Amino acid sequence: MEPDVATASGPTRMATMSTISRDEVARVAALARIDLRPEELDRLSGELDVIVDAIAKVSEVATPDVPATSHPLPLTNVFRDDIPQPALPVADVLAQAPSAEDGRFAVPQILGEE
């Protein structure tokens, strides 16, 4: 789907989306960085229709004239004085890390081969 049809005025387009395919689930799982086993892919591709139903329902009333609400109560930006605060003790934080070295988190190689 192209971004330009991804508006609230497209319920008919939405209604034609019947299922989310196994390939689509695999693609999104890769985006979400979650390894899924084949049987998990099978099951999830049957269970994600809930979102298609949700969008079909919501599109009935989410018309262009309705403003969006991002936040339950109206908020303005909150400022505070720029005063340095003590951070958590490094040793306490690293004690809970899967791996640490020289006062830092030890992590696997960041860049792949390609």
Place this chain on the structure above:
Amino acid sequence: MTDDLTRLSAADLAGRLRSGEVSSVDATQAHLDRIAAVDGVVNAFLHVSTDDALRTARSVDERRAAGEELHPLAGVPIAVKDVVVTQGMPTTAGSKILEGWIPPYDATLVEKIRAAGLPILGKTNMDEFAMGSSTEHSAYGNTRNPWDLDRIPGGSGGGSAAAVAAFEAPLAIGTDTGGSIRQPGAVTGTVGVKPTYGGVSRYGLIAMASSLDQAGPVTRTVLDSALLHELIGGPDRRDSTSIPEALPAIVEAARQGATGDLTGVRVGVVTELTGEGYQEGVSARFAQSLDLLRGLGAEIVEVSCPHFEYALGAYYLIMPSEASSNLAKFDGMRFGLRVEPEEGPVTAERVMAATRGAGFGDEVKRRIILGTYALSAGYYDAYYGSAQKVRTLIQRDFAAAFAQVDVLVSPTAPTTAFRFGEKLDDPLAMYLNDVATIPANLAGVPGMSVPAGLSDDGLPVGFQILAPAKADDRMYRVGAALEAALETSWGGPLLDRAPVLPTALTEQEG
């Protein structure tokens, strides 16, 4: 039974502590003994912090003996939902990905609890990352409903509700994103309150959906909820979404309500949250509560909130979207589980995917995939954006309704507690449990569930009260009045009728 310290309300226990009649060590030990006796069966606790609790209790007793001015709840033990971080105490959020993690800091609400001298008994079980309505999605086993051990205690905060219902703790902390405090309250015959969004700091809560999450009290009485709400609530500089003003006078409102006069209070029954889809016994108890409110002087009218039927759809777009973003921090790098891929290069990206594949349970994976899908390129406006428009419509419904009435009411949940496994294979059926509770989260308004009696199946029913944002005091007034009237009609608290739990010790008399 009055000698059993675990049967007292928090307010009564606090009174006995203040008068010196009992010590906090005795009260805390009584609850630890109760946990040891029944939690093998109930499984409300993931961790019991015996030493920490008794240390706090001893300190409170010493300070009291020294004549120090203490918080009214000082010495009253409490249980904390495992989604709230506690320094030096394991915090898993019900997930294998955080197994063994000991947070290096306290949530703001935990800081307040510790500063007030409430011994923390331990951490309570929950659906993984608070995703569920039955606690069956915990990675650490089901919590059982004290009313019927074959049934769910609600969720996600089933552990906190069951702990309070089983007299393992007089007070507990819950969190409510779509009903996770109120629905467990309903199905366990306890009181649960979701404060106004921003009424209690979210700092130190492991976030699911940041625009919906709210922590609140889980107790056996309305007054106890007000006392705990007052302790944990208020502005916090570490949570920019906390409301920058003092809480309303909720304890006073609960005390006023308990006197039983609701003259002039207008109560609106939400048309869309009654009738079809609600179990017959649930509807019957709801109607009976309305009669009692009328008898106390309240005026009952019906109010339509036509967009509430779209709330579930909007919720299942917003919640997974925000959850997928919030849970991105579980990357296997800085805390929690790290799993390396079985084959191929060991890069950070592949370690992250392997870690999340192994560490997250089914429901968490399902919601992250849903949320990632909804937020992915080209879909954002149609999915998340449309859901945010429904939020506006629901807020307008609330505004129109509260122009006519002081509080809105409905059954808290459409059914009583269901059996384990009954809805596990049907996510939509599971999600429908929250149909009456979700609108409050989307609009940010406060909600409370009060026990309304037993359905014809002998299981508890909850009565939900909703108030305008920042008017939490209204629901405390109405809730306390209803509670008092119902307990008069029952001849005592509803939990007096709960079955006796099997204990780990051999059955003894006395």
